[in-house]
Amino acid sequence: MCRGQNRDLLLTDELLSNEPAHTFLWGEDDPNGGATVGRAFAPRLPNAELVIVPFAEHAPWIDDPETCVTRTQASLAG
Numbered sequence: 001m002c003r004g005q006n007r008d009l010l011l012t013d014e015l016l017s018n019e020p021a022h023t024f025l026w027g028e029d030d031p032n033g034g035a036t037v038g039r040a041f042a043p044r045l046p047n048a049e050l051v052i053v054p055f056a057e058h059a060p061w062i063d064d065p066e067t068c069v070t071r072t073q074a075s076l077a078g
Contacts, residue, residue, distance in 0.1 A: 016044045023075035024048040025068050027056035049075070 024045050026038030033040075035052045042050035051071050056063035 013044055017046055019045055019047060021045055021048040023071050024050050025060045025071065026050060026052055027058055027060040027063060028052050028054050029056060030058045030060075032058060 024038075024042060026035065026042075028035045030038070038050060038052055042048070051067075053060035053064050053067055061068040
């Protein structure tokens with residue numbers, strides 16, 4: 001039985017540094033680490049702006065779709 005993180009599925013820093021993402025949405029109350037983990041992970045996506053979504057959990061677009069749509073549209077508009 002496999003438990004914990006599957007290291008074969010982890011994204012490398014090299015791969016993430018080439019990601020063209022413009023907005024990186026992270027739930028402030030994500031049970032996988034919250035804002036602290038989001039802020040630590042964000043530098044791995046140097047082409048993206050980190051947006052901490054207040055009171056949101058692991059799927060911020062479900063907890064606060066209005067903020068997520070607004071920020072995504074702004075990012076796509078440039």
